[in-house]
Amino acid sequence: MKSNRLDxxxxxxxxxxxxxxxxLAAGPNVISSPAETLTRAVELxxxxxxxxxxxxxxxxxGMASVLSITGGALVGLWLGLRQFAGDVADPILGxxxxxxxxxxxxxxxxIFGLGISAKVAFGAIHGFFPIAIFTMNAAxxxxxxxxxxxxxxxxxPAATIVTVxxxxxxxxxxxxxxxxxxxxxxxxxIGELFASTSGLGFALIRATDIHAxxxxxxxxxxxxxxxxxxxxxxxxxxxxxxxxx
Amino acid sequence: MSARxxxxxxxxxxxxxxxxxxxxxxxxxRTGIIDRVTMIPPSEMFVALWQIVESGQxxxxxxxxxxxxAAASLLAIAAGFVFGAGLHAWPRARRVVSPLLSAxxxxxxxxxxxxxxxxxxxxxxxxxxxxxxxGVVAMMVNTMLGLDRVPLAVSKTGAIxxxxxxxxxxxxxxxxxxxxxxxxIKLAVAYGVIGIIAGEFILATAGVGKxxxxxxxxxxxxxxxxxxxxLLIGVMLINGLLTIWEKRLHRRFGQR
Amino acid sequence: MASLGAHISxxxxxxxxxxxxDHPAIHALGPISLEVxxxxxxxxxxxxxxxxxxxxxxxxxxxxxxxxxxxxxxxQVNGSVPDGVGAVFQQDASxxxxxxxxxxxxxxxxxxxxxxEIERRVRNALAFMGLTGFAKAFPAQLSGGMRQRVCIAxxxxxxxxxxxxxxxxxxxxxxTRLLMGxxxxxxxxxxxxxxxxxxxxxxxxxxxSDRVGVMSARPGCFIDIITTGWPRTRDSRIVAEAHFxxxxxxxxxxxxxxxxxxxxxx
Numbered sequence: 001m002k003s004n005r006l007d008x009x010x011x012x013x014x015x016x017x018x019x020x021x022x023x024l025a026a027g028p029n030v031i032s033s034p035a036e037t038l039t040r041a042v043e044l045x046x047x048x049x050x051x052x053x054x055x056x057x058x059x060x061x062g063m064a065s066v067l068s069i070t071g072g073a074l075v076g077l078w079l080g081l082r083q084f085a086g087d088v089a090d091p092i093l094g095x096x097x098x099x100x101x102x103x104x105x106x107x108x109x110x111i112f113g114l115g116i117s118a119k120v121a122f123g124a125i126h127g128f129f130p131i132a133i134f135t136m137n138a139a140x141x142x143x144x145x146x147x148x149x150x151x152x153x154x155x156x157p158a159a160t161i162v163t164v165x166x167x168x169x170x171x172x173x174x175x176x177x178x179x180x181x182x183x184x185x186x187x188x189x190i191g192e193l194f195a196s197t198s199g200l201g202f203a204l205i206r207a208t209d210i211h212a213x214x215x216x217x218x219x220x221x222x223x224x225x226x227x228x229x230x231x232x233x234x235x236x237x238x239x240x241x242x243x244x245x
Numbered sequence: 246m247s248a249r250x251x252x253x254x255x256x257x258x259x260x261x262x263x264x265x266x267x268x269x270x271x272x273x274x275r276t277g278i279i280d281r282v283t284m285i286p287p288s289e290m291f292v293a294l295w296q297i298v299e300s301g302q303x304x305x306x307x308x309x310x311x312x313x314x315a316a317a318s319l320l321a322i323a324a325g326f327v328f329g330a331g332l333h334a335w336p337r338a339r340r341v342v343s344p345l346l347s348a349x350x351x352x353x354x355x356x357x358x359x360x361x362x363x364x365x366x367x368x369x370x371x372x373x374x375x376x377x378x379x380g381v382v383a384m385m386v387n388t389m390l391g392l393d394r395v396p397l398a399v400s401k402t403g404a405i406x407x408x409x410x411x412x413x414x415x416x417x418x419x420x421x422x423x424x425x426x427x428x429x430i431k432l433a434v435a436y437g438v439i440g441i442i443a444g445e446f447i448l449a450t451a452g453v454g455k456x457x458x459x460x461x462x463x464x465x466x467x468x469x470x471x472x473x474x475x476l477l478i479g480v481m482l483i484n485g486l487l488t489i490w491e492k493r494l495h496r497r498f499g500q501r
Numbered sequence: 502m503a504s505l506g507a508h509i510s511x512x513x514x515x516x517x518x519x520x521x522x523d524h525p526a527i528h529a530l531g532p533i534s535l536e537v538x539x540x541x542x543x544x545x546x547x548x549x550x551x552x553x554x555x556x557x558x559x560x561x562x563x564x565x566x567x568x569x570x571x572x573x574x575x576x577q578v579n580g581s582v583p584d585g586v587g588a589v590f591q592q593d594a595s596x597x598x599x600x601x602x603x604x605x606x607x608x609x610x611x612x613x614x615x616x617x618e619i620e621r622r623v624r625n626a627l628a629f630m631g632l633t634g635f636a637k638a639f640p641a642q643l644s645g646g647m648r649q650r651v652c653i654a655x656x657x658x659x660x661x662x663x664x665x666x667x668x669x670x671x672x673x674x675x676x677t678r679l680l681m682g683x684x685x686x687x688x689x690x691x692x693x694x695x696x697x698x699x700x701x702x703x704x705x706x707x708x709x710s711d712r713v714g715v716m717s718a719r720p721g722c723f724i725d726i727i728t729t730g731w732p733r734t735r736d737s738r739i740v741a742e743a744h745f746x747x748x749x750x751x752x753x754x755x756x757x758x759x760x761x762x763x764x765x766x767x
Contacts, residue, residue, distance in 0.1 A: 007341045014341070030364040087255045088262065098484055100439045102446060102454075103476050106461045106469055110283045182351040189353045193447050201356075205447075208359040216363060220356050231351035398594035402652075404563055405588045406608045406659075416611070420598045498597045499641025 032217040040218040050203070057199040060116050061188045064123025068184050069177060071124070072131025076173075077161075079132070080139025093136070097129040101187060105194055119191045119199065126187030127180035134176020138169035171242045178234045185227055285466050293471030294478075303456055303472065310445065310453040313369055317376025317437040322430055324377070325384020329429075330414070332385070333392045349382040358444055372444045372452070380436035384429040391425025392418060424494050431487040438480055506540035506695035507574040507585065507662035509560070514569035515720070516555050528720045530555045532569060535714065535723065537697065542689055544698045544706035546752060547716030548763035553699045556721070557665050560697070561586050573663060587661030587694075591668040595640035595648045595655075601627070602636040605654045626654040629691070630684070646677045650684075657688065664689075666698045670705070678702070679737045682709055686736060703756070707748040708740055715755045718763040725755045 016034050023033040032040065044050040079086045079093075104125060112118035142165055150160040192201020200223055207215035267287055273279045274286035285293075297303055332339040357378065361371040395418050403417035419426070445454025453476055460469035515531030530552035537543050547553050558564035560571060565580035573583055596604050605626055609619045627633045630650045640648050649669055656664065666685075670678040682705060689696050700706050706713045707729065715725040729748055731739060739745055 008344065010341045011345060015345075026364060031360060084255065084258075088258045092259065092262070095481070098435060099477070100435075100442060100480060102439060102443045103473055103480070105446065106457055106473065107284065109461065110466075178351070182353075186353040186355060190355055190443055190447075193355075193358070194443075204356065204359050208362055208448075211363065213363060216359050220360060223356050224352050227352035228348055231348050396592055396594065398590040398592035399596065401563060401588070401590060402594045402655075405561060405582055405586060406611060407582050407584070408611060412611070417596070420596065423598055497639055497641060 029211075029213060032214045036214055037217045037221050040214040041222055044215070044218055044222070053198060053200050053203045056116070057119075057188060057192065057201065060119040060192075060199065061123060061185055063116075063120045064127065064184045064188055065181055067120065067124040068127030068131055068180055072128045072176070072180060073135050073173065075128075076132040076135025076176075077139055080136040080169075086136055086140060089136070093129060093133050097133060101125050102190065102194075105191065108191075109195055114195055114197060116198075119188050119196060122191030123184040123188035127184030129180075130183060131173075131176045131180035134179070135169070135173050138172035138176070139165065141172065142168045171238070174234075174238050174241050178231070178238060181234065182227070182231065185230070189223065281466065282464070285470055289467070290470040290474045293467045294474045297468070297471045297475065303453075306452050306456050307475070309369065309451045310441065313372050313376065313441045313452065314434070314437050317373045317441055318380065318430075318434045320373070320377040321380035321433040321437055322384050325381045325429060325433060326388050326426070328381070329385040329388025330392065330419075333389045339389070346382055346386055354379055355440065355443060358440075358447065362448060367448055367450050369451075372441045372449060375444050376437040376440035379440035380433035383432035383436055387425045387429030387432065388422070391422030391429070394425065395421040424491070424498050427487075427491045427494050431484070431491055434483060434487060438483070442476065505662060506538075506693050508539045508572075509535070509537040509663065509695060509697070510570075510572040511535045511560070512570045512572075514559060514566045514571060516552070516559055516564070517567045530559070530721050531566075533722060534569075537695055539695055540693050542686075542696045542698070542709060542711045544700060544710040544713045545716060546700060546703060546706045546713060546756060547721055548718050548756065548760040549701070550763055551716045551719050551759070552721035553716060554667055556716075557588070557667050557697070557699060561588055561665055585660075585662035586665065587656035587659055587663070588665040588667070589649070589652050589656055589669045591671040593640070593645065593648050593652070593672075595651045597640050600637050600639050601632055601643075601651050604640065604651050605632075605658055608655060608659045622658045626658045629657065629688070630654045646673050646681065649673070649681065653684075653688065657692070660692065661694055664692075664694045664696045666696065666700075668699055668701065671701070678705065683736045685709060690733060703749050703752045704740065704745075707745055707752060708735075708737060713748070713752060715752060716759070718759045724759070725751075727751060 019031075019034050023031055028036075079089050101122070105122065108118055108121045108125075112121055146164050146168055147160070150164045155163065188199075189201045192199040193205055194201075196202045200219060204216060204219050204223075207219060270279075270284075271286050271288060274281075274284055332342065355375070358371070358375050361374050365371040365374065399421050400413065400418055403413040408416060441452070442454045445452035446458050447454075449455045453472055457469055457472045457476070460466070460472065512534050513531070514533045516529050518527040518529055520526040533556065545553050545556065555564070559566045560578065562578045562580060562582035571578040573586070576583060596607065599607065602623060606619050606623045609622060624633075627636060630653060632647070632650055632654060635643065635647065640651060643651070653669075670681050673681065685696075685698075686709060698706070698709060710729055711731065713727045713729065714723045715727070716722065717724045727748060730744075
């Protein structure tokens with residue numbers, strides 16, 4: 001265990017060192033040093049403008065997450081419990097999953113305009129497919145013996161789903177949610193980079209336009225920290241939800 | 246034997262659903278329920294595509310994007326392979342780096358694009374670098390996984406035949422890892438496409454993405470949808486071919 | 502397909518695995534002292550975890566002994582694989598990306614052998630192992646027993662002086678195992694190689710070998726070596742002989758106590 005913490009320290013040190021080297025090689029017109037970035041990041045965190053943008057992105061991400069999770073889980077469950085429907089949908093979902101969703105961005109903008117609903121849509125279409133696919137597979141992979149047991153116990157369909165299917169399928173569903181949310185965040189941010197008038201992605205583009213290197217580096221850094229925290233949180237939940245004890 | 250009719254029924258239903266979706270879309274557009282400003286009928290999309298291909302008016306952009314994707318994919322595959330094999334041979338380093346690798350696709354790596362523009366300008370270099378760093382870790386992870394999964398008896402056989410470590414790697418262990426390597430290649434290409442096309446959408450001097458973005462800004466739906474269809478078909482073709490290769494390899498290995 | 506068997510000599514061989522983050526030092530094997538005559542068929546039986554596989558690793562040069570000397574035909578073996586050693590393992594080691602012919606030809610091609618000679622040897626080996634009709638097939642299409650035959654054929658073409666087998670039939674069903682045993686005897690007679698067979702199946706050891714060494718629980722040492730006295734022309738039908746029963750009962754008598762010790766984790 002002690003070695004593990006040392007490994008983490010080594011990793012952070014290695015990243016910081018590589019970053020510093022990159023800074024020394026490329027110069028302050030390309031990237032800011034770790035120290036400067038941290039300073040600028042702290043400054044930004046004190047500005048109202050940053051938090052407005054962050055709230056904007058956060059709201060879009062939140063709504064998109066809710067949509068992709070509920071939509072993906074419901075569709076996945078429905079397809080997973082019906083053998084025929086699942087068989088039909090499986091390759092279609094797979095193909096849509098591997099399709100680069102960016103090809104749909106202009107269409108979404110035409111449908112939703114430039115507001116927050118477009119961003120939510122971007123995020124949702126990214127997260128929907130992996131969640132649906134994982135949920136479908138999770139439901140299909142529930143051992144038939146569980147259903148037989150539920151019938152012997154004379155459980156109603158609703159009770160079966162809630163007390164038997166859901167707990168059995170949860171680890172796999174959660175793996176899909178973890179991937180789906182990462183993609184939802186990616187989709188939301190790319191949407192903001194592409195066409196938006198608010199949010200952290202927009203702030204990034206504006207900083208790029210005026211070549212404000214410390215801002216670009218700091219905002220990128222903060223987005224990464226946020227994403228890493230979300231991932232760590234989901235990871236912790238996943239460990240608790242998993243059946244591996 | 247009873248499985249056969251069921252399979253055709255599934256395939257038939259699938260085709261019907263896809264056709265039905267297309268026809269519905271066509272009708273919705275033609276009847277004006279979906280207005281022309283938002284979307285043109287699918288039939289017109291195909292016509293637009295045909296015109297673009299025939300006239301060759303965007304040949305430069307298509308070549309630009311294709312070159313970028315090819316370059317980024319090859320770089321991601323080569324670098325991912327080398328780093329993956331290297332980390333596999335150095336377990337301590339692998340242990341240190343592993344949290345970074347597993348979190349890599351959980352963070353929106355694409356937000357590096359603005360930094361790349363600052364470094365390289367808005368030309369193809371930034372795009373290729375973006376595509377490469379997006380895909381490289383997928384190849385790394387799959388290379389390591391593939392080497393992990395080489396059965397001990399197989400690599401021992403290489404040792405018993407007195408093959409040196411280099412020959413053992415290239416003649417025995419890497420071929421044994423082939424299914425995973427091909428999956429890595431498929432992912433590296435997929436991420437390359439996403440990174441480059443997204444980059445071209447957002448800020449670039451040329452390319453398919455740039456054409457789409459330009460057409461969108463100018464309310465030129467015909468060109469926009471025509472190019473999007475071209476992009477869609479291109480992506481499906483590449484992915485389809487790679488998937489066939491992947492499936493063939495899996496079959497030879499007995500679905501490992 | 503002639504190859505002459507090598508003389509194997511082990512003297513005071515031990516193997517200790519160094520302490521590691523996950524576990525303390527493990528004294529896995531030895532001390533082992535043994536002389537195996539050229540062309541002899543020698544089996545090793547013992548409880549799980551006694552170090553049988555470690556013995557093969559060290560003997561083949563795949564691993565290094567911690568102490569003692571190992572000699573094959575007078576030449577020292579010390580952590581690198583000497584010429585003329587062949588090995589077949591329990592797990593399927595067939596190369597899934599090559600067809601049967603290319604699998605068998607693999608070792609010969611690495612040695613840069615003349616193409617005509619490779620063709621001749623591979624053809625003979627396939628015929629010997631009954632694989633002629635499967636030359637173009639891929640291992641994934643074959644049964645477990647067939648795949649093991651491919652691995653044996655691949656070793657055979659190299660005309661080894663020493664053949665090491667680490668529970669090669671462990672993953673197969675009993676009937677296939679007995680038939681494969683017959684094939685192994687045929688192989689042994691044909692090549693004249695010295696064979697060391699690791700097995701947990703007492704009947705297999707008793708039936709196939711000239712001598713059977715019984716290993717103790719970890720750290721494995723030889724606590725009994727039984728000479729079977731079978732004629733060279735034997736096959737699986739000797740299980741009917743009365744002598745067979747006495748060999749297996751003697752093996753079990755010695756082994757039973759060791760197995761109990763191994764299970765209780767002594």
